[in-house]
Every structure is written in C-alpha cells, then in structure tokens.
Amino acid sequence: MEVRVRRTTLRLLTTFRSSRLAYDSIDTCVATIVHRGVAGQGEGTPAWAHGEHLDEVVEAVDAEGATVLGDDLSDPDRVLDRVADWDAPVGARMALDGAVHDWLGRVAGRPTWQLFGQPRTLAQPTGHTIGIADTAGTLAAVAAAPPVGALKMKVRDAGDLARLVAVRAATTLPIRIDANEAWDFDTARDLTPRLRELDIQLVEQPFPTADVDAYRRYRELPDRLPVFLDEGCTDVASVHTARHLADGVVVKLAKSGGVRATGRVMRAARRLDLAVMLSCNCESELALSQAALLAPLAHRIDLDSQFLLRDPPFRGLGLDRGRIVLGDAPGLGVLPHPPAPRAPEASR
Known part of the structure; x- marks a missing residue:
C-alpha cells in the first residue's frame, strides 16, 4: 500500500x-x-x-x-x-x-x-450560497448564480434585511439564511416576523453553539423559522443534542471525517426525525463527488462550492435543472482539470 x-x-x-x-x-x-x-x-x-x-x-x-x-x-x-x-x-x-x-x-x-446503486443525477436540487456584501453586490451575485434550486444567504444582523428584501424581489427561488452563530435571542425574535413575510425557508446556526438557552427559547416562539444546526452538529453524539434544539442538521464531510463517518451522522439524524442538509465547505469537485455519495440520505442538498472557484483542479460535475449530475469516469467520476494557460510574457 x-x-x-x-x-x-x-x-x-x-x-x-x-x-x-x-x-x-x-x-x-x-x-x-x-x-x-x-x-x-x-x-x-x-x-x-x-x-x-x-x-x-x-x-x-x-x-x-x-x-x-x-x-x-x-x-x-x-x-x-x-x-x-x-x-x-x-x-x-x-x-x-x-x-x-x-x-x-x-x-x-x-x-x-454506480457501485452504490445511486442515480447519476441527484434527486434534490442544490442550493447556492451568496456571501455578505452590500445590496448591489448581493444582487449582482444573485444574477450571476447558476440555475440552482435555492439560494442560501449569509447574514449578520438586522442590517441584512434590505439585502433580503431586494433578493426576494429579484427571485422566486426558496431563500435560506445562515447567521453562522452571529445572532442572540433578541435579534432572532425581532427579525422573525419580517423574515416570515419574506418567505425565508429556514435559518442555519442562528446562535452560538454554547447558547443552548437561546435555541430553547426560540423554539417556543410562535411562527418561528425552522432551525438547522451546522457548527453545533459534528458527530452522532451532537445529533442527540440537536433533537432538543433544532429541526434539522447540516452535515459536511469536513466536520465528520468522510463518507463513512458522515453517513453515520445522517442516519442517526433521520432516526431522530431531524431533517438533514448535505453541505460542504469551500472544496473542489473531488470532495463534492465524495459528499454526493451520501445524497440519498439527505432531505436538502447544498453542494455548490464548485461555482465559487477560479481554475478548479478537478472537473466532471454537471448541473441539470438545478440538480447535480455526477461524473461518469471510473471512481469518484472527476478528472484533473488542467490549469488555465498563462498569458505569454511581453518581449523585452
């Protein structure tokens, strides 16, 4: 070996x-x-x-x-x-x-x-993440987005409402938001009615992982948003904690340690009636093809970092009506992608 x-x-x-x-x-x-x-x-x-x-x-x-x-x-x-x-x-x-x-x-x-008995085209459409920017920059990113099934917008605080309003006016796609632990309970309580008006689908990790009280208090609010844990869910043990705090979990190979370990997390979540979103960090199509082997266990797909990369090292994934199409090469289906040719140097 x-x-x-x-x-x-x-x-x-x-x-x-x-x-x-x-x-x-x-x-x-x-x-x-x-x-x-x-x-x-x-x-x-x-x-x-x-x-x-x-x-x-x-x-x-x-x-x-x-x-x-x-x-x-x-x-x-x-x-x-x-x-x-x-x-x-x-x-x-x-x-x-x-x-x-x-x-x-x-x-x-x-x-x-194919060895796993999976279809080449994933059953669920993928989302696409829009980073934090001013309203004009956000709308430009939305306009440039690939034809996916949902948008996930990174948010920080109440100052992001204007961006959300503008995006909702520009698209009919489902919109998810991800606060990456930036909110406290008061922020969530005050924003929720407006977010409901904008038909926001769910919020990822609104509060710090350790702020268990905020998650519990938010669950008691009428007409709250569904909550998915990301930073707060890394392994099977944390799934059992998540069942008391959230409606779903976000799983990533880079949190749990590969296809086998992440599959254990996903199966545990499903047994506890938690919704599962299969997601990624900033990764190439090689890693995304690894994650895609778990797509049948996911209720939602969020494998989109291939759209963010300049000169990606691997190629092979496609997109069909918002759904990822896996590569057909032996193995994970992707092949090394040759780097873009360098511009010739000017003669001296």
Missing part, C-alpha cells in the same frame, strides 16, 4: 464573506493511495471552524495513513470503518476515506456512485 498526500490551494473568483470571516482562497490537500497498481484520490479539508490546521492533516496522512488502511482493500467496509474510527484530524480521515471510495470505483472500472 502506497499513500501520498499533497497540498493544494483553491482560489475563489471573488472574496467570500460570512459573519465570521472573509477569504479568497482555501488551503486543502489531496491524498493518493496506490494498491494493486490502481490509484485513488480523496480530498481532505481541515475542519478550520473547529481549530484544525492543514499541517496536522498532512502530517497524519503521511505518518499513519498506510498503517490505517492496511495491506489489503479486499474488505472495504472494514477498512472504511477503521478510517472513520481513526484518532486523527477530520481532514485526514476525509482524505483517506475519499481515496478509498475513488479506488473502489477505479478498480471496478465504474463510477463509485
């Missing part, structure tokens, strides 16, 4: 802003495993919202990846369980788990989604 890992930087078309941060690039990594002469690749995104750094992700894959996988992939369920239970950074588990799923398809000469 050979395991390699390389760093890569994903550059965005524009600076993306939420209530917590602003960025125009993300550092991530791609793990490659080679077994029986067949290579598989998986992307691993550090769980930066929870303090994880790329250095520790890369170091874990380098130091322990081959040992965790073992010498034989003939029992992939056992291997994937070992990866999911590995005491390593989330990004390292995500990368190895993805590489195994890619390898399984490649060794069979078929797309991995």
Whole structure:
C-alpha cells in the first residue's frame, strides 16, 4: 500500500464573506493511495471552524495513513470503518476515506456512485450560497448564480434585511439564511416576523453553539423559522443534542471525517426525525463527488462550492435543472482539470 498526500490551494473568483470571516482562497490537500497498481484520490479539508490546521492533516496522512488502511482493500467496509474510527484530524480521515471510495470505483472500472446503486443525477436540487456584501453586490451575485434550486444567504444582523428584501424581489427561488452563530435571542425574535413575510425557508446556526438557552427559547416562539444546526452538529453524539434544539442538521464531510463517518451522522439524524442538509465547505469537485455519495440520505442538498472557484483542479460535475449530475469516469467520476494557460510574457 502506497499513500501520498499533497497540498493544494483553491482560489475563489471573488472574496467570500460570512459573519465570521472573509477569504479568497482555501488551503486543502489531496491524498493518493496506490494498491494493486490502481490509484485513488480523496480530498481532505481541515475542519478550520473547529481549530484544525492543514499541517496536522498532512502530517497524519503521511505518518499513519498506510498503517490505517492496511495491506489489503479486499474488505472495504472494514477498512472504511477503521478510517472513520481513526484518532486523527477530520481532514485526514476525509482524505483517506475519499481515496478509498475513488479506488473502489477505479478498480471496478465504474463510477463509485454506480457501485452504490445511486442515480447519476441527484434527486434534490442544490442550493447556492451568496456571501455578505452590500445590496448591489448581493444582487449582482444573485444574477450571476447558476440555475440552482435555492439560494442560501449569509447574514449578520438586522442590517441584512434590505439585502433580503431586494433578493426576494429579484427571485422566486426558496431563500435560506445562515447567521453562522452571529445572532442572540433578541435579534432572532425581532427579525422573525419580517423574515416570515419574506418567505425565508429556514435559518442555519442562528446562535452560538454554547447558547443552548437561546435555541430553547426560540423554539417556543410562535411562527418561528425552522432551525438547522451546522457548527453545533459534528458527530452522532451532537445529533442527540440537536433533537432538543433544532429541526434539522447540516452535515459536511469536513466536520465528520468522510463518507463513512458522515453517513453515520445522517442516519442517526433521520432516526431522530431531524431533517438533514448535505453541505460542504469551500472544496473542489473531488470532495463534492465524495459528499454526493451520501445524497440519498439527505432531505436538502447544498453542494455548490464548485461555482465559487477560479481554475478548479478537478472537473466532471454537471448541473441539470438545478440538480447535480455526477461524473461518469471510473471512481469518484472527476478528472484533473488542467490549469488555465498563462498569458505569454511581453518581449523585452
């Protein structure tokens, strides 16, 4: 078993802003495993919202990846369980788990989604995220959005109402909002009637994870918005907490550690009658193809970071009436995308 890992930087078309941060690039990594002469690749995104750094992700894959996988992939369920239970950074588990799923398809000469018995086109349309900007910038982003099934708008406080009003006037698409823990209870209480008038579909992580009292008080409000936990839901244990605070959970490979571990979270949520939104961080089409293997377990899809990238390193995903179409190449279905040619230098 050979395991390699390389760093890569994903550059965005524009600076993306939420209530917590602003960025125009993300550092991530791609793990490659080679077994029986067949290579598989998986992307691993550090769980930066929870303090994880790329250095520790890369170091874990380098130091322990081959040992965790073992010498034989003939029992992939056992291997994937070992990866999911590995005491390593989330990004390292995500990368190895993805590489195994890619390898399984490649060794069979078929797309991995086909091995899973999934349709090539996801059943649910994906949403698309609009970062925080002024009203003009927001409307420009909405106008440039791909033909998706919903918009998710990052918000900060009551000052975002004007943006929401403008977007509602510009589109009939469902609108979701994501406060990334920026609100307190009073803000939520005061904004909810206006948000209802604008037919806002749901709110993600309105309060800080630790502010359990705000979640409980908000649940008691009449005609409140449905609440989905994102930062507050990372594993199966947190799902059991979520059932008392929210209506649904947002799951990401970069929070739970790959397809196998995230699937456990999704099944636990469904058993507790929580709605499940399958989402992503800023990731390439390789990671999105890993996540898409879990689409049948999701009530909503939010896999959209491919639309934010400049010079993406992988290509293969399509879009059909708002629904993601998976790649048909063996493995995860995506292929390396050659970088854009550099402009010739002026002669001196």
